[in-house]
Amino acid sequence: MSWRVRPARGSDLDALYELAMMTGGGFTNLPQDRDAMAARLARSDAAYAKDISAPDDELYMLVLENSATGRIGGTAVVFSRIGVEWPFYSYKLNLLQQNSKELNKTFAIQSLNLTSDHDGASEVGGLFLHPELRTGGLGRLLARSRYLFIACHRQRFAERLLAELRGVIDPDGGSPFWDGLGRAFFGMSFQDADSFNAIHGNQFIADLMPKHPVYVALLPETARAVIGLPHPNGRPAMAMLEAEGFSYDGYVDIFDGGPTMTVRTDNVRSIRDSRRGDVMALVDDHGTMGRALLASGQLSGFRAWIGHAQWVDGAEAAGLFLPRGEAEAVGVKMGDKVRHVGF
Structure with missing residues (x-):
């Protein structure tokens, strides 16, 4: 961390x-x-x-x-x-096939093209x-x-x-x-x-x-x-x-x-598999949470780290559960938006 x-x-x-x-x-x-x-x-x-x-x-x-x-x-x-x-x-490495009937041969010629x-x-x-x-x-x-x-x-x-x-x-x-x-x-x-x-x-x-x-x-x-x-x-x-x-x-x-x-x-x-959502809960132990690559903040405030996260689909909203100690170490609070993907 x-x-x-x-x-x-x-x-x-x-x-x-x-x-x-x-x-x-x-x-x-x-x-x-x-x-x-x-x-x-x-x-x-x-x-x-x-x-x-x-x-x-x-x-x-x-x-x-x-x-x-x-x-x-x-x-x-x-x-x-x-x-x-x-x-x-x-x-660009290109391949050109050339044939000679007289020699009964086929040559594959590679060329580099700018x-x-x-x-x-x-x-x-x-x-x-x-x-x-x-x-x-x-x-x-x-x-x-x-x-x-x-x-x-x-x-x-x-x-x-x-x-x-x-x-x-x-x-x-x-x-x-x-x-x-x-x-x-x-x-x-x-x-x-x-x-x-x-x-x-x-x-x-x-x-x-x-x-x-x-x-x-x-x-x-x-x-x-x-x-x-x-x-x-x-x-x-x-x-x-x-x-x-x-x-x-x-x-x-x-x-x-x-x-x-x-x-x-x-x-x-x-990019394709990552999810972004609000931090819905901070828990004391990561327990069975999967190891994840996480990121928060925009532009000069961007931060990425290795930690743990669990995506939860609630009845009214979906979001992330994070270990409290890991979140505090990177300055992430309840309600912050965090993107994560499996590590």
Whole structure:
């Protein structure tokens, strides 16, 4: 109960920068640059303060905080609408069948095509948890809190939701995919390109990337082998996305070749199955109550935590029973509205 998710604040800069330096690179949404991080926090603060009723170009940063010590143990990001300031570029992996009667052979040729098919969608990303905290369900709390945030502010988000997973990175922090493709057109290392994108955006991709399909067979084997694969540390995150209903349909990141997962927003399990209602009773013992992911508050007052809850359908009204101690720990009172879903 001491760990909960809340909106990030400007005062979290030092803690978030320390987390960024642990990522090993490749986290565009967690830049290893203090000024870029400060700019993201300022943009997030502005988003929480904005009064809007439709998806706009907003970024919402969340942090996992220990309420007893103030320690920041992780972070995650939600974008309300991508492809606004500049296109959201991806490679689409396509398959072309070609036949030769003379050779009596059929060839399946894969190509990478630069697209902006996901413009206008919402995005969840920037998920990073301190290595010491990757047990006990805190990763699921941080990841799934994003979906409850979307559910609590549904009008601010689009009909489709995507997540980009970091691709394979070598021990030196380089990308086999970038080295086999991007370096030839940009003349810079993966680390330099990734850092430039995090700070300045990816318009330079549109300026310099070839506009024609790239045949996968012409790439080095080291690059071909990692297309659509997540970083080994990202496989649990991919499994969590799949459990929520996300799927991979051939789109990959233009920098490291990692998979892009998509889903209809209303089909995300934590959104679809969650319920929101008034707290009808506070009880002394959670007894047989199910373990739940819960959230209360709006915008800058949003909080998410792991606890227990029981949904009760009364004769005149339906609502939640919560354990008294858990409710008091997060500042929830009788009559407050709380959203919950099974954990």
